[in-house]
Amino acid sequence: MILRILYNLLQVVVVVAFAPLVEGVASRLKENLQSKRGPSIFQPYRDLWKLLHKDEIVAQEASWIFRAAPYVAFSAPIFVTLLIPVLTRYPLFFAFMGDMLGGGFVLALGGFFATLAAVDTANPYGPMGASRTRMVGFLAEPVFIIVFLTVSFVAGSTIPYIVQTRWVTPLANFFEPSHILLLIAFLMLILAEDGRIPVDSPSGSFELAMIDRSKSLEYSGRGAALMKWASAMKFFVLASIFLNVLVVPWGLAKGTDFGAVLLAIPALLLKMLGFVLVLVAIESSLAKLRLFRITEFLGAAFVISVLAMITRLAAI
Amino acid sequence: MTDPSFSIVFALDALAGALFLLAALGVVATRQVLASLQLFIAQSILLAVSALLIGFAIGSPHLFAVAGITIATKTLLIPWLLRRTVPSEVYRAREIERVLNIPTSLLVAALLIVLAYGLAEPMVRVAAASFVGVNLPLGLAAMFLGIFTIVVRREAVPQLLGLLALENGVFFAAVAIVPRLPVIAELAAAVDVPVVALVVGLLARRIHARVGTTAVGRLAALRES
Numbered sequence: 001m002i003l004r005i006l007y008n009l010l011q012v013v014v015v016v017a018f019a020p021l022v023e024g025v026a027s028r029l030k031e032n033l034q035s036k037r038g039p040s041i042f043q044p045y046r047d048l049w050k051l052l053h054k055d056e057i058v059a060q061e062a063s064w065i066f067r068a069a070p071y072v073a074f075s076a077p078i079f080v081t082l083l084i085p086v087l088t089r090y091p092l093f094f095a096f097m098g099d100m101l102g103g104g105f106v107l108a109l110g111g112f113f114a115t116l117a118a119v120d121t122a123n124p125y126g127p128m129g130a131s132r133t134r135m136v137g138f139l140a141e142p143v144f145i146i147v148f149l150t151v152s153f154v155a156g157s158t159i160p161y162i163v164q165t166r167w168v169t170p171l172a173n174f175f176e177p178s179h180i181l182l183l184i185a186f187l188m189l190i191l192a193e194d195g196r197i198p199v200d201s202p203s204g205s206f207e208l209a210m211i212d213r214s215k216s217l218e219y220s221g222r223g224a225a226l227m228k229w230a231s232a233m234k235f236f237v238l239a240s241i242f243l244n245v246l247v248v249p250w251g252l253a254k255g256t257d258f259g260a261v262l263l264a265i266p267a268l269l270l271k272m273l274g275f276v277l278v279l280v281a282i283e284s285s286l287a288k289l290r291l292f293r294i295t296e297f298l299g300a301a302f303v304i305s306v307l308a309m310i311t312r313l314a315a316i
Numbered sequence: 317m318t319d320p321s322f323s324i325v326f327a328l329d330a331l332a333g334a335l336f337l338l339a340a341l342g343v344v345a346t347r348q349v350l351a352s353l354q355l356f357i358a359q360s361i362l363l364a365v366s367a368l369l370i371g372f373a374i375g376s377p378h379l380f381a382v383a384g385i386t387i388a389t390k391t392l393l394i395p396w397l398l399r400r401t402v403p404s405e406v407y408r409a410r411e412i413e414r415v416l417n418i419p420t421s422l423l424v425a426a427l428l429i430v431l432a433y434g435l436a437e438p439m440v441r442v443a444a445a446s447f448v449g450v451n452l453p454l455g456l457a458a459m460f461l462g463i464f465t466i467v468v469r470r471e472a473v474p475q476l477l478g479l480l481a482l483e484n485g486v487f488f489a490a491v492a493i494v495p496r497l498p499v500i501a502e503l504a505a506a507v508d509v510p511v512v513a514l515v516v517g518l519l520a521r522r523i524h525a526r527v528g529t530t531a532v533g534r535l536a537a538l539r540e541s
Contacts, residue, residue, distance in 0.1 A: 175327040177334030184338075296345070299419035303341060303426045311334055314433050314453060 004093040007261055011086040012078050014265055015240075019077075019232040020044035022239070022272050027203065029280045044232065048225045056221030059121045069117035070219065070226035076110030077233035084160050084237065085244045087264040089252040091161040099158035100148055103241075107234065111137065114227070118215035125207040129214030132291065136199060136211060139298040140192050146305040147186055150178060150312055151246070160241065164249040179246075181308035186242055188301035192294070194235050197283040199294055209288075236272075243271045329369040329447060333454040336362040336488060337429070340461040343481050344425050345418050349473050350407045353395060356477045356484075359458075360390035363484050367491045370447050374495055381499045382491060389506045394480065394513045401517030402473055406530050413470045413531050421468050425461055432457035447492040455489025458482070472520035472530040476513060483509060 024041040031038025040046075058066060080103040082094040098106070115133060118126035148158070155163040167173050192199045195212030207214055216227040244252060251267030253260040289297055339359035346352045364383040371379030399407075416424065436453035462482025469475050483505070490497060520530050 172324045172327040175324065175331045177327075177330045180331055181334055181338070296418040296422075299422045300341075300345065303422045304338065306426045307334065307337060307341075307429060310429060310433050311330070311454075314437070314449075 001093070003256060007088055008082055008092040008094050010261065011088075011092070012081050014086060014268070015077065015081045015233055015236050016229075018269065018272075019236040020048060020229065021269075022236055022276060023232045025273065026276045026280060029276060030203075030283060033280060033284050044228070048229055051220075051225035051228070052222055054221040056219075056223055058223075059123075059218065062121050062218075065113070066117045066120045066218075067223075069113040069120075070223045070230070072113040073110040073230040074226045074233075076106050077230060077237045079106050080237050084241055085164060085249075085252060086240050087253055087261055087268065089161075089164075089249070089254050090256075091159070095159060095161055100152070100160055100163075100241075100245075101158060103160075104144060104148070107237070108137075110230065110234070114215050114230075118218070121218045123218050125210070125214045125217055128208075129210050129212070129217075132211045133215060136192055136294060136298070139295060140189055140301075143185055143189055143298060143301045143305050146302070146309055147182055147189070150182060150305065150309045153309075154178065154312060160245045164245045164252075167246065168249055176312075178308040178312035181304050181311065183242075183246055185301050185305040185308060186246060188297065188304070190235075190238050190242060191279075191282070192298055192301070194231075194238065196279065198286045198289050198297055201288050211291075239272060239275055240268065243275055244268075323373075325369055325373045326446065326450070329366055329373075330450045332362045332366045332369065333450050333488070336366065336484075337454050337457055337461075340458040340481050340485070341422070341425055343474070343477055344461055344465050344468065345422055347418075348407075349471065352474050352477050353398065353407070356480060357391045357395055359481060359484055360386055363390075363488050363491075366451065366488060370451075370491055370495060373447070376495045378496055378499055379491055382487070382497070382502050385499075385502050385506045386487070389510055390480070390484070393510050397510060397513050398473065398476075398517050401514065402520050402530070403524055406471070406473055406520070406524065415468050415470065421464070424468075425464060428460040428464055429457045432460050447495075451492030452489050455485045455487075455492075458485030458488055461485070470531045472516060472523065476516040476520075479516075480509065480513070 021041065021044070024039070024044045027043070028038040028041045082092075083098050083100075083103045111133070115130040118130040120126075151163055152158040155166040157163060167176075167179055173179065191197070195202055200211040200213075201209070202213065207217065210217075212231075216224065216231075219227050248271055251264065251271065253264040336359055339355045339362060342355040343352050343359070346355060364386040367379045367383040367386065371377070371383065414421065433453045436456050440449045440452055459482050462478045462480075462485055465478025465481060466475050469478060487502075487505075524530050
């Protein structure tokens with residue numbers, strides 16, 4: 001019992017500690033692909049360190065929401081981490097507190113507060129980015145619902161620990177059309193939710209074109225550090241749901257001894273590296289879509305997820 | 317169809333089918349003419365893959381011949397013919413004019429797929445071969461999507477690609493329903509279809525030379541936009 005609580009907390013530590021690293025590796029690889037040298041992979045840590053030691057300036061008009069939002073956004077991915085398989089194959093202590101939908105709600109709560117905070121200061125760019133994020137969010141919502149519905153229908157459960165074993169036992173299940181289509185739809189969702197390139201440009205610094213990043217423009221000092229860290233963790237959490245629940249549930253710790261769980265950490269990082277490589281390839285080969293084309297992108301994701309559901313329902 | 321995981325060949329065939337349908341969706345929805353030509357090629361390759369898998373599973377050499385003919389005509393001959401006959405400006409065109417915008421046509425396409433599954437269900441029930449359960453509804457859906465492409469597109473080449481995608485759908489269903497289809501039928505189609513492509517390609521070339529566009533949907537003048 002104590003051990004399971006301990007491992008659960010270890011998962012949180014892993015997510016908090018390695019999320020900036022994944023972001024650093026992603027930006028480094030992207031620059032490398034454009035034949036530039038790129039920043040060090042530890043650059044996000046240095047940024048966070050710097051920001052945490054700077055003064056924080058808060059607008060006069062800002063209310064408590066503006067001050068609270070970084071903490072809410074920072075803690076939302078941590079709570080989700082308690083629910084999902086990051087390191088172990090067997091359910092940990094908090095696994096049954098909430099299912100995948102619950103995790104989605106908690107993540108959405110962080111996003112909701114970030115949106116409110118962006119509107120709060122009445123900086124002209126904040127509300128624009130906030131309303132755009134909501135637009136992308138609304139369009140992504142039906143895809144999320146269909147994907148979760150199909151996944152939990154297939155596995156007969158909404159707890160991610162139970163879902164993951166279904167896709168690989170037996171191995172033929174992995175090649176099931178609904179599985180592959182779900183992967184495509186979920187990958188498109190991650191691109192949209194995380195503000196990656198076909199939807200939004202994460203490294204862009206032009207405020208008028210920003211979607212996701214313009215919400216945290218007004219933050220400085222510790223607030224900025226927390227928002228940055230939170231977005232890195234959100235990506236880490238989404239990626240580990242994608243990898244550990246849907247794509248490659250291998251490499252997770254089977255045993256309860258400490259060594260096996262520790263060994264799962266490099267395995268997870270290796271899988272993350274593979275995922276980041278795919279992501280960098282996608283980001284470098286596509287152009288950013290115009291704002292009104294995002295409906296087409298997410299519409300395609302929706303149709304793919306519906307297709308996944310139909311092929312699954314018809315196969316019974 | 318009691319246990320969908322009984323073999324990896326079956327799962328792979330289903331996967332090829334799903335990607336086949338995805339390619340058909342792409343033919344409906346992409347903006348670039350060249351991209352929809354490439355998607356059609358991908359769809360034809362997936363059709364050949366499905367034919368190979370079913371041929372392997374039930375030991376039918378006919379289906380290997382079907383796969384070979386599909387590769388030869390639909391991924392090599394027809395694209396080559398179209399590239400030769402239709403002027404290259406058409407392929408460079410980015411924004412294809414269409415009757416419905418892309419999100420709406422994707423939603424209609426999703427409805428058509430549901431409809432195809434609904435229509436195929438009673439037929440699948442009576443069929444004995446398990447591959448029919450995968451290939452018939454998917455082929456039917458691809459047929460619908462092909463027809464829908466012809467309706468929703470206004471350019472000549474994408475309309476032709478819709479017709480060819482429809483034909484792919486027919487064969488996708490046929491390889492499962494009649495796996496011992498005489499090769500002569502497939503050969504007849506293999507001669508027929510490139511001729512259609514050639515005729516449409518030449519026609520599009522003439523229209524393009526005379527009118528300066530291949531948006532044939534406009535030439536009917538039934539719908540002012």
